Amino acid sequence: MLVLYAWAYSYLGAVLILGKNTNRTGSSQAAFVDAVYRAASVGADEERPSILGEFTKLLPQYTDGTVDPLFPWLLRGYATQPPDEVFEAGKWMNFILSGGLLLAFALAAARAFSFSGATAVVLMGGFGVILERSAYFSPDAIYYLLIVLTWLCALSLIRQNHLWLYGAFGVLLGLSYLAKPLVWPIVLGFLLVSVIRSFWVAFRTRKDRQDAGTWSPSNQLVGFAMTIAAFLLITGPRLSYAAANFGDPLHSYQKYFIWLETPTEAALFQQQHPGKAELESIPPGEKPGMVRFVKQKGFTALIDRGMEGALAQVKSSVLGRGGWILVYGVFVFVVIAGIHRWAALHQNDEIWQVRGTSARWMLLFLGLVIAITLFYSGIGNPIIPHSAMTTSLFLPILVTFVWISERYRRQLQRSQFARLVNGVYVVLMAGAILWITCRIVLGLQALMSASPGA
Numbered sequence: 001m002l003v004l005y006a007w008a009y010s011y012l013g014a015v016l017i018l019g020k021n022t023n024r025t026g027s028s029q030a031a032f033v034d035a036v037y038r039a040a041s042v043g044a045d046e047e048r049p050s051i052l053g054e055f056t057k058l059l060p061q062y063t064d065g066t067v068d069p070l071f072p073w074l075l076r077g078y079a080t081q082p083p084d085e086v087f088e089a090g091k092w093m094n095f096i097l098s099g100g101l102l103l104a105f106a107l108a109a110a111r112a113f114s115f116s117g118a119t120a121v122v123l124m125g126g127f128g129v130i131l132e133r134s135a136y137f138s139p140d141a142i143y144y145l146l147i148v149l150t151w152l153c154a155l156s157l158i159r160q161n162h163l164w165l166y167g168a169f170g171v172l173l174g175l176s177y178l179a180k181p182l183v184w185p186i187v188l189g190f191l192l193v194s195v196i197r198s199f200w201v202a203f204r205t206r207k208d209r210q211d212a213g214t215w216s217p218s219n220q221l222v223g224f225a226m227t228i229a230a231f232l233l234i235t236g237p238r239l240s241y242a243a244a245n246f247g248d249p250l251h252s253y254q255k256y257f258i259w260l261e262t263p264t265e266a267a268l269f270q271q272q273h274p275g276k277a278e279l280e281s282i283p284p285g286e287k288p289g290m291v292r293f294v295k296q297k298g299f300t301a302l303i304d305r306g307m308e309g310a311l312a313q314v315k316s317s318v319l320g321r322g323g324w325i326l327v328y329g330v331f332v333f334v335v336i337a338g339i340h341r342w343a344a345l346h347q348n349d350e351i352w353q354v355r356g357t358s359a360r361w362m363l364l365f366l367g368l369v370i371a372i373t374l375f376y377s378g379i380g381n382p383i384i385p386h387s388a389m390t391t392s393l394f395l396p397i398l399v400t401f402v403w404i405s406e407r408y409r410r411q412l413q414r415s416q417f418a419r420l421v422n423g424v425y426v427v428l429m430a431g432a433i434l435w436i437t438c439r440i441v442l443g444l445q446a447l448m449s450a451s452p453g454a
Contacts, residue, residue, distance in 0.1 A: 032072060
């Protein structure tokens with residue numbers, strides 16, 4: 001399946017690169033091309049850099065507040081080439097790297113899910129979101145894939161919080177942050193779920209604690225320390241660079257832009273505040289932010305702007321265009337969860353106990369991150385109408401419902417409902433796989449018939 005998938009993905013991606021995305025000017029791609037040269041020049045003027053300086057030069061660090069360091073850093077070896085060659089090399093590198101991350105995601109899904117579940121997730125995610133963005137000179141596709149790998153790690157921690165997973169979580173968060181600094185909703189959602197779950201375990205009865213699974217509250221302090229250490233190890237040079245040039249290690253112009261009214265106002269703000277001195281000269285109460293917004297317009301205006309913007313973000317993003325995929329994923333989850341619940345209610349008829357699968361905590365995590373992300377991107381909708389934060393939710397939502405469905409299905413393998421749940425699940429997943437496969441085949445046939453050699 002992966003061989004056929006990789007061939008179709010490669011063919012369609014090559015068509016997009018060679019036939020569709022051919023102009024680097026007049027778009028955000030031009031800023032990333034320029035950033036390649038700037039990233040390669042960081043530290044070049046140091047006559048005798050320290051050992052630590054030599055080490056940090058090897059890691060992603062350059063940012064201008066809108067372009068983030070990972071993608072330009074990957075292409076710094078092409079900084080001696082003209083912009084057009086950098087543009088072409090970057091598109092192919094983005095395409096190959098995205099395809100490689102997709103294969104890694106596919107293997108992770110194959111290890112965690114059944115064949116039908118893994119195939120459906122990879123096809124729906126790869127051809128629904130990643131393919132289009134992988135043909136551009138931007139970090140979007142890489143960012144979306146890093147986010148979903150980070151999400152898989154978070155779900156694993158929610159189910160069973162081994163200490164080493166906290167370290168992996170920090171590394172993946174760091175890489176995602178270097179691609180785009182829009183990872184804080186995941187961090188906040190995971191932190192809230194962990195704290196709520198700790199209180200729940202502390203105040204439940206002994207029987208309920210035994211049913212809580214293998215999640216251990218005592219691992220959290222050491223685990224969080226490991227996450228922070230791993231994150232800082234990956235992002236340290238970028239944080240230091242931002243602190244030196246903008247006065248804030250977590251600097252990003254987007255956190256100011258979203259509180260403004262128009263793109264013109266946002267562009268003027270960046271033009272008037274290009275560096276540390278200008279940003280620090282703004283009086284604390286005058287910096288664009290939630291405090292100033294609420295003070296000037298009131299809390300009701302904040303809620304209205306966030307809710308209206310969130311709805312607009314959903315409609316204009318892949319969440320709206322590909323909403324049927326997510327609805328179908330929810331439908332599969334509801335059907336399998338219904339069978340699992342029925343088996344749990346008839347526990348006395350079973351030899352093996354039908355236990356929970358941390359599903360409620362995964363759903364709580366999903367709900368919190370969706371709410372935080374959509375509200376935040378909704379506030380910024382007048383300035384950034386197509387936020388990467390909103391699009392990045394697509395794969396995590398799909399993966400979460402498939403993950404829980406798979407866990408429920410496996411829970412029932414030693415019950416009298418095993419044949420029923422397996423048959424229903426395969427049929428439901430086969431429907432999605434066949435539909436997407438037909439779309440891929442029709443797309444390939446159309447492209448081949450339109451080619452000169454056909």
